[in-house]
Amino acid sequence: MAPKVLISDSLSEAAVQIFRDRGIEVDFEPTLGKDKEKLAEVIGKYDGLAIRSATKVTEKILENATNLKVIGRAGIGTDNIDKEASSKKGVIVMNTPFGNMITTAEHAIAMMFAVARQIPEASASTHAGKWEKSKFMGVELTGKTLGVIGAGNIGGIVCDRARGLKMKVAAYDPFLSQEKADKMGVEKVELEDLLKRADFITLHVPFTEQTKNILSRENLAKTKKGVRIINCARGGLVDEEALAELLTSGHVAGAAFDVFKEEPAKENPLFNLPNVVCTPHLGAATTEAQENVALQVAEQMANYLLDGAVENALNMPSMTAEEAKVMGPWVALAGHLGTFIGQLTDEPVEAINILYDGVVSEMNMPALNCSVIAGILKKANPDVNLVSAPVVARERGVKISTTNQAKAGTFEGYIKVTIKTPTLERSVAGTVFSDGKPRFIQIKGINIDAEVGEHMLYTTNEDVPGVIGTLGMTLGQNGQNIANFTLGRTSTGAQAIALLYLDEKAKPEAMKALRDTGMFQQIRPLEFTV
Template identity: 55%
Template sequence: MTKPKVLISDKMDPNAARIFEERGCEVDVITDHTPEQLAEIIGQYDGLAIRSSTTVTKEILDAATNLKVIGRAGIGVDNVDIPYASGKGVVVMNTPFGNSITTAEHAIAMIMALARQIPAANTRTQAGEWPKKDFMGIEVTGKTLGLIGAGNIGSIVASRAQGLKMKVIAYDPFLTEERAIELGIEKVDLDTLLGRADFVSLHTPLTDQTRNILSRERLENAKPGIRIVNCARGGLIDEAALKDCLESGQVAAAALDVFESEPATDNPLFGAPNFICTPHLGASTTEAQVNVALQVAEQISDYLVNGGVTNALNMPSLSAEEAPKLKPYMGLAEALGSLVGQLAHGNLEKVSIEREGAAAELNGKPITGAVLAGFMRRYSDTVNMVNAPYLAKERGLEVSEVRQSREGAFNTLIRVTVQTAEGPRSVAGTLFGNDAPRLVEIFGIGIEAELSGHMLYVVNDDKPGFIGRIGTLLGSHDINIGTFNLGRREAGGEAVLLLSLDQKIPDDVIAQATEIEGVKLVKALEF
């Protein structure tokens, strides 16, 4: 078996290359390249490990004909065109937890630096002054810290701040009351936070909803003398407004590690009173740099070797431990999606994926992704689990998931239903022996079949002699039948025939099959 090949295109801890090799990947380390040089070589690789120096553009992705996964050693993925990568079927991962402690500690350091005006006091002391009376600080003990974002990093900041005897409140739409109680913090709305907090620390990603979340209006209406720290993402604060508020004293002090435009060699905040900044150092510790490098190597290797998906930004997570158990289910789901996609007619607007019995207890997102990967092949021959949901969304396909814990005739069952002009059409399948996918129902007719290779689907009247006639036709064209599967609604009613063939059936043979007495529909299938 050929080993997956990975390129490390940015400088990172050398142990990352060792992990790739130990986990069954071939790895090259090629850094300091131009975009043109990267485009020339990227077609050789299945995986790409980057930091912030490499920019993965449309041009790079177009040249990456074998690429399956991009792993960013760190949190920010501004240097990857994620929508275009998704359309190309490339998984994009980051390592959001490798530098969490480091970033949280930097935020705490910024809070302390603001409270005691340490940078300015250091500069003047080293200049030969002794300006003791000019630097009257404040204690953080008993002060209120307002967190905008209480996820992984924000929760660590909360813990550290509580150790400093600060009261912590938080604004986070995704923070549940139960989680807030667990963290020992108070959940509030944004206006309340800005009206009560002595210090504000931002820990939220930059999205359309969070851009300029600290706008001019919010800064001007905040508690007078508030102190602001941002070690998250540039663009969360209106920088021009922050400068004005610092000059007026509405904001007592501010500390930024990130800027809207980086590298920030020129910024309106430079020189503002009571303003300190660092050059995006949140993740810059020895421990964090090692951690994110090792994590990205582990994640990429797990995906390429075992199918595990961790910290992906454009695909449901699937742990390396889950992958072997889910693999047969995903094979079944993809085959069912492909079957209904090939058989259903017209423009389909809705698809429902139902899981029963043992299947209902599993991680449903990868199963849904596999169904869509099979189904969307009716529209594209380059579809996979990564880009299928995006293609479905582009076509306006409504996708619903149903989980039924009850167990019916089968211990485990997946059913895929589409809405057609003639009404709902569904197919269902199960696993035999926990690892052998089988079709067990097609459009309401019970039938047992393995979905693979070249197949022929026939709908016909249940009349004597039909099987002989279809077999004779195929035999006359030297088309060998592998398996023969039958189902019917009732004796003498509508019947279904599903054949596996040793070769693809020619169009002229299909045309001849439609002329056989009693035939209603003939369709070639490919799996």
Template identity: 60%
Template sequence: MPKVLISDKMDPNAAAIFRARGVEVDEITGKTKDELIAIIGQYDGLAIRSATKVTKEVLDAATNLRVIGRAGIGVDNVDIPYASGKGVVVMNTPFGNSITTAEHAIALMFALARQLPEADASTQAGKWEKNRFMGVELYAKTLGLIGAGNIGSIVADRALGLKMKVIAYDPFLTPERAIEMGVEKVTLDDLLARADFITLHTPLTDQTRNILGRDNLAKTKKGVRIINCARGGLIDEAALKELLDSGHIAGAALDVFQTEPAHESPLFGTPGFISTPHLGASTTEAQVNVALQVAEQMADYLVTGGITNALNVPSLSAEEAPKLKPYMGLAEKLGSLVGQLAHDALTSVAIETEGAAAELNQKPITSAVLAGLMRVHSDTVNMVNAPFLAKERGLDVREVRHDREGDYHTLVRVTVKTQAGDRSVAGTLFGDQAPRLVELFGIKVEADLVGHMLYVVNEDAPGFIGRLGSLLGEAGVNIATFHLGRRQAGGEAILLLSVDDAVTPEMIARVRALAGVKTAMALKF
């Protein structure tokens, strides 16, 4: 009989579900890291919330562990790559607390508009400062959503009910989906200039970190009020403090902070600032929902092998997995590549297969492409929920099989449609196992998509490669592999370089300053 440890406090019905499904369960909470290491070896499953930290040391001791289930969305407390290497499935419950988080954002918006915390403190202190607290109405104000996915769409629905005008910035939001939601799709700069209130509903990724940094905060409309119930690190807290003090920003409410627990912050005590201790998912209903969901998902996996909402493996039968695994690895890398390179709003994605790839089940390949594509903007995407999220955002997904014989025995091509036109990448498998890029935006270039990479588009001219190599060498950047492609001599060339360490923004700026460079970007796989 499989055995599960519930190491964080959860609704008692979760344990009941495990037992009803034939899974033995222990509820042992509050253990230190060393105490958890001492007992984890006897369990097949580990059910957690945010308190338990599943580190390499814990995973090394978890010799029988098959699945980790997070009751909630965020999995920052789990070393997912290491768990994957250990063969441990990591699941979460990404939609169990969406309504609760959306409602908290709306509550903070009301609190900012009417200065409720300050008015409450003043009144309970025996004062009656009726004239001091002059608020603003939400009616007819413009709400700017940064992120229009599951939670953002719920906030939009509530805000429209309050007769607000809602505008939204989201790279994956299509015009059709925006119309369906009743919102106006805008650029980030347009949103910053127009919004009376701004709420953030995006995960923390390399692309979204400090999305409201100093420069973008300075672009906001004077008197704006900002709410963040998503992730700490989306806002530059020091810059926010300065603009609150100057009066440019009228108010800000944060439920999340760059460092948590936030025992201290430069924002604490600032007039117009409201804070809560990461309460976005803290309702009875949400905690019950995520606890029941994680118990059902884990029990299904342990008893029947069914996989739902897994962050590191797709839903596959035992027969399909060996054949499809290398193709899914190739597909995810191609999706990630085009997602990192195509910045415009995406309206459609086509996944084409030919040769041996066309004879396989296309759904896992498509799911892998979408997971790679959308993971650039979301830390909760996996091969199971990626198709759902793509549909939710109105992304048109097409699968095309070709019977024709091409230059390769097997080929997967991913084409996305953007406002700037189609962008296409293609790859194959060497030895039926090793993923290899063979075409990038119409240019033939062969490369392994691994680790940290530098992508450069430049004018094909003598001496450029030497100048680039010298620049990287002087900066101490070691080149692992070098791949070059071009359409024609003297035309446009593409460079893909694998490097040993992450390419810094400063280095990207220096590469872009080289003569002949049209584009330079850091990539990560």
């Protein structure tokens, strides 16, 4: 029986035809995605679901998706898909990460021009029959300093375009290496410096716990008087109420926003303020971008449903069906090792070396590499996937190397990941036991034996009496239950580590209580997808 795909958002006819030409039955219902109840009612009939942003793939819908194998998002953002529920259901989530980069970058540049020259207000005034030439005094972009927060794919294009406009470009990105910054022709700066110097600030970062409210009230107050701020990335990166106050006071000369904390944005503190340009999330809204991502998602989904090929998957590595049976646990291990080391690292990663020992050295290493790299990069970019991870790493100037060796220890095989930053080198190793479960076996050269849990806690300390008791007692007093507890040390009285598997996410009050004891050099809550 031919696979069956539902398209519940607006995709081009050319994309629909791709499915049909490949022998896939397709129902094209571009308004169905807005009706959650109806979608939940019919989703069980389909092997694939192709969407844009209007369709919300919730846990409830996935519960009814008894035959669903793949969700394809025409675009990069997947906030409208419950990826955890999809993974548990065994549904692959694909996106099209590179189809709208240029379009979004161009929109940011266009918004910068619009706010610099007050074009929307001047246009409205002229349409109204007024001729207020002296009212709309703008500023030139040439020679001005553009502060770019986030120098990844889209931010990098913005940097390139801004340099072409003869602007001075200063970029803040914790994961941007100096070597990459030099190649881009931009000045690598810290956020504090960018805020003080920039005439224009544009944001190009994903929405994460680290970037949430990155332009907070406090940081906005540090900006240069007369600054203009552009956000075509994600809502929630800027304190909109604080920005509105600074616009009213005149400290901020203008703002251009394509995204908002609450969308659809029917009301917002920025609306109806002078020299504020607002658009309804048009970053990817060009004919070329919409067509590109639609065609790309149709091809990817068809390739998977017919041939088992996995491309641009967010929750599964690219590999053949045959490889997946053998490699699955090792791919999971590789991702856990990357996620572990990524969550511990606050500096830009300059180099990654992945050592494959024994049986794993004969497996599909590109898929394993992608899993490691994606795990490391997810802290900075949650949208990175197993296909785009090497590209993102290369664009950030991260050097990737691998080492293969025959069996060299007590395990049939293991993976060791080592990263290098400007100030340190850090490593972690793991293996897969006969039960198919990944295990951490070494951290910082210290041997351990720890199973991987969804919620974990990593600590380092001097090897002195009382640490174990303090950990258990402090966590217990704060309602935090320990499922598993693993210890390791270099030698008696030297450095020691602990890796705890918790029943629930680490509580802030528990972490504060541990820090207040003064016994620990490092306390890091960790999260894994298991």
